[in-house]
Each structure stands twice: as C-alpha cells, then as structure tokens.
Amino acid sequence: PIFRNAQFEISVAQAAALPPAQGAEVAFAGRSNAGKSSAINTLAGHVRLAYVSKTPGRTQLINFFRLNCGAALVDLPGYGYAKVPENVRRQWAGLLERYLRERDSLVGLVLIMDSRHPLTELDRNMLAWFVPTGKPIHVMLTKSDKLSRNEANKTLFAVRRELAELGERVTVQLFSSLKKSGVEECEAVVAGWLGL
Numbered sequence: 001p002i003f004r005n006a007q008f009e010i011s012v013a014q015a016a017a018l019p020p021a022q023g024a025e026v027a028f029a030g031r032s033n034a035g036k037s038s039a040i041n042t043l044a045g046h047v048r049l050a051y052v053s054k055t056p057g058r059t060q061l062i063n064f065f066r067l068n069c070g071a072a073l074v075d076l077p078g079y080g081y082a083k084v085p086e087n088v089r090r091q092w093a094g095l096l097e098r099y100l101r102e103r104d105s106l107v108g109l110v111l112i113m114d115s116r117h118p119l120t121e122l123d124r125n126m127l128a129w130f131v132p133t134g135k136p137i138h139v140m141l142t143k144s145d146k147l148s149r150n151e152a153n154k155t156l157f158a159v160r161r162e163l164a165e166l167g168e169r170v171t172v173q174l175f176s177s178l179k180k181s182g183v184e185e186c187e188a189v190v191a192g193w194l195g196l
C-alpha cells in the first residue's frame with residue numbers, strides 16, 4: 001500500500017519555488033471538483049490529508065507528500081474553475097505546464113476525472129502537454145459509485161478506446177472514494193512506475 005501514511009511535506013505556489021527533487025515524484029492532477037483530494041485521502045487512508053475543499057479551485061498550490069518508499073506524491077492545483085480571473089488561470093496553467101513538462105524527477109501522472117464527465121477539453125490539454133514527455137499516464141475515473149455498474153463499464157471502455165491512440169503508456173481505471181474501490185489497482189500501477 002504505497003500511499004499509506006503519506007506525510008505532508010511542503011506547499012509551493014510557483015514553479016521557481018519547487019524544492020530540489022528528492023527521489024521519484026508521482027503527480028496527481030484533475031479538473032476542480034473531479035474528486036482529486038478525496039482520491040488522495042482514500043489512497044493514503046487518511047481522512048484529511050489533502051484538503052477536500054468546499055469551494056472548487058481553492059487549491060492553487062503544489063502540495064508535496066512524502067511516501068514511505070521515499071518517493072513523493074505531488075498534488076497539483078485543480079484546473080478549470082470558472083470563477084477564477086483569466087490572469088490567475090493563465091498563471092496556474094503555466095505552473096502546471098512547466099511542472100509537468102520540465103520536472104525530471106516526475107515518473108508519471110495520475111489524472112483524475114469525474115466518471116460522469118470524462119475527457120473534458122482541459123483534460124485533453126493536460127494529456128497533450130504530458131504525452132510528449134514519454135512518461136506514463138494513469139487515468140482514474142472517479143465517483144464511479146454514481147454510475148450503475150453497466151454505465152461505469154461502458155465509460156471505462158469508451159475512455160480506454162479513445163486513449164488507446166496515445167499508446168500503451170496510458171492506462172485507465174474506475175475508482176470510488178466513497179466505496180473505496182480501485183485502490184489496489186492504482187497502487188499496482190504506481191508501484192510499477194516506481195519499480196517497487
């Protein structure tokens with residue numbers, strides 16, 4: 001259970017303030033309100049490790065959590081929150097893009113999407129930024145408890161089919177923080193990235 005007992009380390013607001021890399025990093029990104037904080041808390045087995053905000057888009061920081069294995073879980077700011085002024089939005093996008101494209105210690109990206117609204121335009125932008133790095137991407141379709149089993153599986157296969165053209169380094173799973181389902185599948189993928 002590689003995310004268990006993750007410890008908060010530092011928050012940074014600017015790419016220039018990023019700490020020197022200490023071991024491999026696994027980044028978590030997603031649209032505001034997609035369920036990223038809940039997913040991190042569920043994976044870590046910690047009710048309030050990542051703050052589950054009432055106001056979507058409030059997490060404007062890059063938060064680092066240290067894992068027992070020495071790697072870091074990096075919680076990236078949620079994107080796509082409409083009520084943010086354009087200049088602020090552009091600044092976040094710049095921070096995200098820079099981190100995702102330039103961070104050598106980053107080994108892979110976990111992209112959180114609401115299973116009811118997967119692959120938004122902004123999700124596609126994220127994919128377009130990250131795919132050229134050649135690093136793996138794992139898509140978690142969360143809130144799967146809000147869909148019937150049949151709908152959830154249909155969504156899973158549709159997203160897999162669509163992302164297959166991006167190559168074998170893109171994987172997709174269903175997840176539910178409410179039901180705590182999909183935890184082991186995510187752990188196995190990330191353990192593979194970290195060579196554990």
Ligand code: GDP
Binds near residue numbers: 031143179
């Ligand atoms: P973030 O903005 O991506 O960090 O999203 P949050 O984790 O704050 O979740 C946004 C909202 O979705 C909150 O009201 C959560 O309680 C809810 N939520 C998150 N994950 C799940 C899930 O797996 N199932 C259900 N039913 N609700 C969820």
